[in-house]
Amino acid sequence: MRHAGLGEGNSGNYGCANNGYSSCEEENERFTASLRNKVTAIKSLSIEIGQEAKHLNKLLAEMDSKFDSTTGFLGETMGKLKILSRGSQTKLLCYMMLFSLFVFFVTYWIIKLK
Structure with missing residues (x-):
């Protein structure tokens, strides 16, 4: 009985002649060893x-916690800056008013003395 795709004298050896069976077996062993080496390399990789x-992932978790603490610290600092800026504007306005009054009185006094 002949199988489709197999030539004469290739009765089930898949392209290897009867006298070359040992060479096909050696080639299969080489391919198997090569495949085993590649699988081992892929496994270790x-x-x-x-x-x-x-x-x-550990580094990312550490960075996440550090960013959270930095965000909290930055939020506190911004809150303090807002309070400071409100207070300093009021103080600055008071100083400007006092300086204006001083200049006004000095000018009035100089004009009155002449």
Whole structure:
């Protein structure tokens, strides 16, 4: 019985002649060893990627907590600056009024003396 796609003398050896069976077996062993080496390399690479991802997730969590604390600190500082700016504007306005009154009285006094 002949199978479609198989030539004469290739009874089930998938392209290897009967006398070349051992060479096909050796080639299969080489391919298997090569595939095993590649799978081992991919496995070690994926383990390293997983370890790096865990390390980066830890760093991101630390950065997140630091940003939260910085945001709180910055919010407190901005609140204090708002209070300070309100107070300093009032003080500045008072100083300007006092200076204006001083200049007015000095000018009035100079004019009155002449």
